[in-house]
Structure formats: C-alpha cells, structure tokens
Amino acid sequence: MKLKLFDYQLPKKYIAQKPVTPRDHSRLLVLDRKSGKITHWRFYEIEKFLNPGDILVMNNSRVIPARLWGRKETGGKMEVLLLNKISNQVWKVLIGGKGRKKGLKVLFPKNLKGKVIKKLPDGIWQMKFNAGGLRFKNIVNQIGEAPTPPYIRQKSDLKKYQTVYAQKEGSVAAPTAGFHFAKSLMNKLEKEGIQIEYITLHVGYGTFQPVKEENIQEHKMHPEFVEVKKEVIQRIQQAKKEGRRIVAVGTTSVRVLETVLGRPRINSRLPLRNVRKWINLFIYPGYKFKSVDALITNFHLPKSTLLMLVSAFAGRTKILKAYETAKRNKYRFYSFGDAMLIL
Numbered sequence: 001m002k003l004k005l006f007d008y009q010l011p012k013k014y015i016a017q018k019p020v021t022p023r024d025h026s027r028l029l030v031l032d033r034k035s036g037k038i039t040h041w042r043f044y045e046i047e048k049f050l051n052p053g054d055i056l057v058m059n060n061s062r063v064i065p066a067r068l069w070g071r072k073e074t075g076g077k078m079e080v081l082l083l084n085k086i087s088n089q090v091w092k093v094l095i096g097g098k099g100r101k102k103g104l105k106v107l108f109p110k111n112l113k114g115k116v117i118k119k120l121p122d123g124i125w126q127m128k129f130n131a132g133g134l135r136f137k138n139i140v141n142q143i144g145e146a147p148t149p150p151y152i153r154q155k156s157d158l159k160k161y162q163t164v165y166a167q168k169e170g171s172v173a174a175p176t177a178g179f180h181f182a183k184s185l186m187n188k189l190e191k192e193g194i195q196i197e198y199i200t201l202h203v204g205y206g207t208f209q210p211v212k213e214e215n216i217q218e219h220k221m222h223p224e225f226v227e228v229k230k231e232v233i234q235r236i237q238q239a240k241k242e243g244r245r246i247v248a249v250g251t252t253s254v255r256v257l258e259t260v261l262g263r264p265r266i267n268s269r270l271p272l273r274n275v276r277k278w279i280n281l282f283i284y285p286g287y288k289f290k291s292v293d294a295l296i297t298n299f300h301l302p303k304s305t306l307l308m309l310v311s312a313f314a315g316r317t318k319i320l321k322a323y324e325t326a327k328r329n330k331y332r333f334y335s336f337g338d339a340m341l342i343l
Contacts, residue, residue: 001216001285005316007302008323015151016332019160024182027331027338031322033314038325043180043339046296052193053244054294055236059175059252060198062166065144065158070108072099078106080114081147082140083124083172083205084225088132090117092124094205100125109143112136122209122222147172149335161335170202170225176335177250177297197235199260200227201252206280211303216284221305223278224252228260230272236261236291245293251309254292255281262290284308285316295342299326299333314342 020026024044031038041048050056066082079096086092095104095116104116106127118126129136146158163178165186190196206222213219236246236257248254259279282305295313300306311319322340331338 003211003214003216003303006211006216006304006307006311008320010302010327010333014327014331014333014337016334016336016338017152017154018156019179019336020332020338022182023164023180024185026180028180028341029322029326029329029331029338030341030343031314031318032343033318036318036321038322040329044182044185046185046341047189047192047194049294049341049343050189050192050194050247051245053195053239053242054247055195055197055239055244056189056247056249056296057197057199057236057253057257058163058165058178058181058249059201059203059256060163060165060167061171061175061200061202061252062169063147063158063162063171063174063203064169065140066147066172067145068108068112068140068143069145070106070112070114072097073105073107074099080106080108080127081172082144084170084202086126089130089136090126090128092120092205093127094123095125095127108139110139112139112143122205124205149173151334152336165198167198168200168202168227170200172205173203173207174335175201175203175250175252177253177339179298179336180296180339181249195235195239197232199232199253199256201225201256201279203252206305209305211305211308216308219282219305221280221282223280226256226260226275226277226279228256228275230274233261233272233275240291246291247294247296248292249296251295251297251306254295254309254313255279255283257291258283258287258289282308283312285312287312289313297340297342298335299323299331299337299340301334310340310342 083092
C-alpha cells in the first residue's frame with residue numbers, strides 16, 4: 001500500500017496552537033463508518049452517542065517535561081528530548097542543534113550534564129547523564145518543558161498538554177484524544193452508566209517518527225511500554241461477551257486493546273496476569289479489529305501511522321472525506337485540535 005494514499009493538504013491556519021477552554025467545548029465530528037454519514041456536535045454532547053454499559057478505555061499515562069535546553073561546552077545552544085530510559089543514568093534522546101556526535105557534552109541548568117555515548121538508527125542518540133533516579137527526576141521537573149510537537153509554535157504549559165486523568169509518568173507525547181474530557185463530563189458519563197477503564201501506554205518516539213517507506217508495510221514501529229491490570233482485562237472481556245461496546249479513547253488505547261485483548265490466549269487454563277510489556281503493533285488498512293467497537297480520536301497528520309490506523313478502522317476514503325468536511329467547516333487539527341467519534 002502506497003504512502004501517497006494517506007496524504008492530504010492542510011493550510012497552517014487549521015493547526016490548533018492552544019487547547020479549547022473548557023476542554024469539553026471542543027467540536028466533535030461524528031462519523032458513521034458503515035453509512036459514511038457525518039454530523040457535527042460539541043464534545044460535551046458525546047453522551048448522545050454512548051449507551052449505558054459501554055466501556056470507555058482511556059490511556060492514563062502522564063507526560064514528563066521531556067524537552068531540555070542546554071549548551072555545548074563551546075556555548076552553542078542544544079535541545080534534548082528525552083525518549084525512554086535505558087538504565088539509571090542513560091536515556092535514548094533526540095538532539096536538536098549543530099555538532100551532534102559521539103562524545104558531545106551538553107551542560108544544563110541545575111548542574112545537570114549529559115554526554116553522547118552512542119548513535120542509534122532513526123536519528124536517535126544515547127546520552128549518559130551525571131544524575132539518575134529521584135535526583136534526575138527532580139531536576140527534569142524543574143528545568144524541563146512540555147514536549148509539544150514542532151507544529152505548536154508557542155511554549156505550552158505542561159498542565160495543558162496533559163489529560164485530566166493522567167497518573168503514571170512516562171510519556172514524551174500526550175495521548176491527545178483524552179484532552180477533550182473534563183472531570184465534570186467524566187462524572188456525568190459514569191452516572192449515566194458508562195464504564196471507564198484505564199490502561200497505560202507510555203507514548204514514545206513512534207508518535208514523532210514519520211513514515212518514510214513508499215510501501216507502508218515496510219515501516220517499523222518503535223516499541224512502547226504498556227501496563228494493563230488483569231482486573232481491567234477481565235472486565236473488558238466480560239463486556240465483549242455480553243455484547244457491550246468497547247470505545248477506545250485515542251489510537252494508543254486501540255493498539256493496547258488490539259494487542260492485549262485482540263489475540264486469543266494460548267492456554268486459557270493458566271491464571272490471567274497483569275500485563276507489562278513492550279508493544280509495536282502497526283495498524284493500517286486491511287487490519288481486522290477484534291476488540292474495539294468505536295473510537296474517539298483527533299485529526300491526524302498526513303502520512304502518519306495515526307492516520308493509517310483510523311483509515312483501517314473506518315475506511316481510507318471515508319476518513320479523507322471526513323477530513324475535507326472538517327476543513328470546510330473550519331475544524332481545528334492535530335494535538336490541541338477538535339475531536340472525531342467513529343461509530
């Protein structure tokens with residue numbers, strides 16, 4: 001399948017630079033994937049499309065202030081984006097600035113120092129810091145910034161680049177479909193019989209990584225760490241047996257559900273256990289969904305794995321038509337943009 005099939009044009013004026021306030025007042029495009037019908041709402045009206053017994057599955061990963069600014073020993077400014085920890089003091093990172101090479105030393109505020117020790121594929125580097133553990137975490141919390149994507153031009157408050165239900169630290173990009181939920185809306189949905197379950201996927205470089213291969217099947221996803229409690233798995237499995245809908249909040253939740261629940265257990269006699277593992281499931285058109293019945297998501301970048309996933313769920317033609325409709329109706333796109341509900 002060719003990469004160009006997932007391209008579309010988006011003028012910069014449609015790229016949201018800040019979130020809507022209140023969160024649940026963003027716009028909501030509802031797409032029926034069977035008929036292709038499109039309707040327009042506000043996100044706080046999503047209750048109209050949810051039924052008692054439906055399960056909303058949310059990714060409760062919390063974004064860390066992963067963007068660090070430092071200087072080379074010669075004075076040049078450097079940007080370092082933390083990706084994931086390899087050991088107590090060694091991280092995989094992205095580096096912005098001139099002079100990237102093995103042996104490069106970067107000086108940060110609060111006496112934090114980093115040294116590049118290895119070059120990895122896809123523009124990733126290994127960097128060893130002079131601090132680890134709680135000390136490193138405390139310094140990063142003081143000097144780090146929200147790791148907002150490059151298309152967001154202004155500096156953003158980390159609190160805004162975070163879901164209201166974020167709990168477990170570890171993501172370097174937010175699961176942005178969850179931005180639209182205010183606590184008041186979540187309370188209202190639960191009172192109406194909507195069941196909320198939490199999974200954890202720490203969003204990593206896979207979110208940033210562009211698809212470069214013309215044949216998309218050759219693209220390799222970067223692994224991301226997942227945690228799901230066995231009780232959550234049991235409740236979702238029971239809901240599926242009872243014919244209740246599983247509504248994934250965001251593409252990260254989709255990939256967890258399809259990895260953890262989408263595959264039959266090899267030996268069902270063994271006791272169910274908590275899941276803690278790395279996953280790299282790449283979903284594109286042709287994929288057969290086994291767990292997810294509906295999807296809440298944002299409007300995604302051209303040629304991205306996220307656009308390919310929603311195209312697999314609703315059909316590429318229907319998705320691209322919905323995006324054109326969204327542009328005509330002046331929807332806001334990408335991380336801080338409006339929402340889409342695919343039924």
